[in-house]
Amino acid sequence: LHLSAVKLAELHSDLKIQEKDELSWKKLKAEGLDEDGEKEAKLRRNLNVIMAKYGMNGKKDSQLADSNYIKDGTESDTLDDPRLEKLWSKAKTSGKFSDEELDKLWREFKHHKEKIREYNILLETVSRTEDMHKNVINPSEENLVKEEVLHNKHRELKDKLRSINQGFERLRKVSHQGYDTTSEFEEPRVIDLWDMAKSANFTEKELESFREELKHFEAKIEKHHHYQKQLEISQEKLKHIEGTGDKEHLNRNKEKYAMLEEKTKELGYKVKKHLQDLSSRISQGLQHNEL
DSSP: OOOOOOHHHHHHHHHHHHHHHHHHHHHHTTTTTTTOOHHHHHHHHHHHHHHHHHSSOOTOSSSSSSSOOOOTTTSSSSSSOHHHHHHHHEEEEEEOHHHHHHHHHHHHHHHHHHHHHHHHHHHHHHHHHHHHHHHHOGGGGGGOOOHHHHHHHHHHHHHHHHHHHHHHHHHHHHHHHOTTOSSSHHHSSHHHHHHHHHSSSSOHHHHHHHHHHHHHHHHHHHHHHHHHHHHHHHHHHHHHHTTTHHHHHHHHHHHHHHHHHHHHHHHHHHHHHHHHHHHHHHHHHHHHHHH
């Protein structure tokens, strides 16, 4: 796959969550609690997203680049959307962003690209399910594809599309005006969650509690980013030392690298699991709005 140490650590975290979710699903299935197959379908979608994200789905253009932003100011991956490319080009040449802010903004653009990718995978899944439903010859076979399954998938599509539209509007605003120094959150995933939480059916007290939890979540993400950067530095250092032939120095750095790699994997898993939990709570609040 030719993935960097950071990407391999992220892949490990994603697969660890996938494995845990599949084990939970197997228990549910054994108890007869996934009769409509919705949870199984969601697991397949999640796996498809992981495979596309790390270039394991057989498509040459689907693998993400190793880094988010190169120091000379040019991106190492395309955004696959003319509107996003135009906004990014405008932001780069505007002079309103420091190198650090451009790095942060590039992460926001990449995060938005991933949201669109996930939406498209879900859309394709829904289309296939609808085709199955239309092509049922024997009416009794309709039990295999329940209306509730399609309803849940359409609701998930609606939530994802709402998030994409909100995210694009934010990128458009930031690209034109620069970063708001009074902004409450900086991490793209946290900004998304906060925007959606404000649209959900939360009381003022619940929303304030959620705000505090997002602050802790953002701190956890920042800690993960720190270890990712340290892992990248350690990997580069190892490459340099390997060429010197200093075995003692090499062994010491291998130990440090292994420690950083394990810590990065652990934090990555915790961040993604926490994100799942927060997203699920917001989704429930948004669904309550529709009732």
